[in-house]
Amino acid sequence: MKKKIEIILDGQSIRVDEGKSILDAALENNIYIPHLCFRPGLDAFGACRLCLVETSDGRLVTACETRVEDGMEVTSDSDRLNRIRKVIVSLLINEHDGDCLKCPKSGECKLENVSSYLGINAENLAKLRELKIDNSIDDSNPFFLKDNGKCILCGLCVQSCDIIGVNAIDFAFRGAKTKISTFMDKPLLDSSCVSCGECVETCPVGALVKKSEKPSREVKTVCPYCGVGCGIYLGIRGN
Ligand code: SF4
Ligand code: FES
Numbered sequence: 001m002k003k004k005i006e007i008i009l010d011g012q013s014i015r016v017d018e019g020k021s022i023l024d025a026a027l028e029n030n031i032y033i034p035h036l037c038f039r040p041g042l043d044a045f046g047a048c049r050l051c052l053v054e055t056s057d058g059r060l061v062t063a064c065e066t067r068v069e070d071g072m073e074v075t076s077d078s079d080r081l082n083r084i085r086k087v088i089v090s091l092l093i094n095e096h097d098g099d100c101l102k103c104p105k106s107g108e109c110k111l112e113n114v115s116s117y118l119g120i121n122a123e124n125l126a127k128l129r130e131l132k133i134d135n136s137i138d139d140s141n142p143f144f145l146k147d148n149g150k151c152i153l154c155g156l157c158v159q160s161c162d163i164i165g166v167n168a169i170d171f172a173f174r175g176a177k178t179k180i181s182t183f184m185d186k187p188l189l190d191s192s193c194v195s196c197g198e199c200v201e202t203c204p205v206g207a208l209v210k211k212s213e214k215p216s217r218e219v220k221t222v223c224p225y226c227g228v229g230c231g232i233y234l235g236i237r238g239n
Contacts, residue, residue: 037154097149104213105206157199
């Protein structure tokens, strides 16, 4: 049996197994810390930086990668942290293809949920949407499609593909051109992908979705380009 230790999280004393990450400890105790690139059962990757928390000595650490220590005091919800998270999420949404209402992941998309949690202001996002990167769609696979415009580069699909030993996808290119790609950027159907669907299961947004999947709900989005075309957030129409 694992030794229990005590930490203070957001002023609340909780007992957790030694060796757990701060994020695991928080989630087990129903304390939500925003996160995108973490999924229980897969290795923490530290890619999104959304799970940043503050230790009592003022350091910012990723909750998914940092192990709990006995007596540790951690703050997961503060103005400073939420300001940083808003910048991170705003930049992600800026590069995100925003037809949220038509997206099969609508209602289950972690990016959408975290945006809503942080109260991301859609007007500010509209100002940011100038740098558009690769938003091509690879629909060569008969079962699922890969929408590059929705990918947040969390790397969960790469890790799950690696775990099952197929290694069909990986990060490719650099800087703003970074994307998840097959070897030589071939269409999925021409790659070593075996269509197992593991990557589709792990993707937290609508970047890898089954072709048979339909939007899971009708309306609730913070996205300024949701696909309805109301134009309110763009200032084209008043509200
Ligand atoms: Fe993450 Fe999905 Fe992009 Fe893969 S395709 S990196 S799981 S967002
Ligand atoms: Fe910790 Fe992404 S969830 S860095």
